[in-house]
Amino acid sequence: MESNSSPPLETLTVIDLELDPRVEARHSYRSKDIDEYARIMSEGDELPPISVFEIDSKLVVVDGWHRVKAAIQADLLMITGKVYRGFSLEEAITFAAQSNDEHGLRRSRSDKEKAVTIVLCNEKLQKKSDHDVARICKVSHPFVSKIRKRLIAKGMIAKNDVVISSNGKVMKSRDLWSIHKNNTNQTLPIGNVQFSGTILDDDQKFKVKEYFESNSSDDRFANHVFNIRLKTSRRIKKMIEKSKADINKNSAILREVKEKIAKDKRELKDLESDSKDDERYIHGQEIFKDIFLDKKIGIPFNLP
Structure with a gap:
């Protein structure tokens, strides 16, 4: 589905709208937000249009669950929205998982988990790699991996042996890590498996095929x-x-550094010792002069 394809606004009957849990990307709805939206609608003010996908002749709400609930609470018969026709359920789920990140009430962690869950619980979308699911739901790759493992442990989804990359290539979910050294953007088939981005010689092809045939996914x-x-x-x-x-x-x-400091200290000590010797020498000279010049001793100095 193209992100720039935006249908015209339509006036929709509230009772004709379908709130399908398969596309519900919110974990919960706060009553105070619904009350506030209901008050705004009752006063005649308009809110942004909701987004609806026509699936199996049903108008499924993918974005705007708060507004629809508020319209029901305010006893409104009509609501403004955009209807996307000719799209699949998977495209509706993708749209719903992306929409709440771009506008509306800020998503909580539980909302993000719910967005990832509705994508992974779809039989076709769950075959996408964790990176692609993370890109769809606007979350991190480890976040998706954690939720996928949790859903598998609970038996809500099956463990996939293959994943579908963003370019539509089918690959092993536990791919060999040693064959992705030369990225050449080419794809080579090996049995029912395709390795994307790697060129393999005949010997490597045989080793890869033998590896997957002789080892279970858990061993790999x-x-x-x-x-x-x-x-x-x-x-x-x-x-x-x-x-x-x-x-x-x-x-x-x-x-x-320590040796240099010790050397500097020794030189400083030698300088201080030399300075004291100089002071004693100068003081001795002054005493000698005083004696011979008769400045301090009052005895006349008789010369022969």
């Missing part, structure tokens, strides 16, 4: 986790070695 995932941990441990080891080298280097610099 376990191997994947093991390799991630191994790479992480190697990376941490390198960081520790670098830190030790930096510490040794800084220790050597610190020793040099």
Whole structure:
């Protein structure tokens, strides 16, 4: 569905609108917000138009549930909206998951979880990768992964062995991590599996096919986790070695600084000692002059 395709405004009958939970992207509705919307509508002021998708001859509300509930509460017969015709349920769900992020009441974390849930609970949309679902719902990729695992654990959705990328390519959800070194934007089929963005030679094709035939998805995932941990441990080891080298280097610099300070202290002490010797020498000369010039001693100095 094109984001710039906006149908004209229509006046819709409230009782003809369908509030389908499959496209409900809000977790809950606050009564005070509905009351405020109802008051605004009762006073004759207009709110932004709602968005409706015509699916199976039904007018399904995908954006504007607060406004529809407020119109019902205010006993209004008509409401202004935009009707999108010729689109599928999946496109309606995608529209609903995106809409509340762009306008209206600010989404809570529960609202974001609900948006991701309605996408993943759709049989077709759940085959999309976590990255694509995150892009649709305007959330992070780890956020989607966490909710997908939760829904699988509850038995609400099935665990997919394949995912559909944003360009429509079908790929293994637990793809081999070692074959994506040369990204050439090409796709090669291997049995019923396609690897996107990698060119494989015949030997690699055989190894990949043999790998998927001889290992279950759980084993492949376990191997994947093991390799991630191994790479992480190697990376941490390198960081520790670098830190030790930096510490040794800084220790050597610190020793040099300490030695220089000690040397400077010794030179300062020698200068102070020399200064005291000079003072004693000068004081002795002054006493000698006073004696011979008869300034302090009152005895006449008789010369022969």
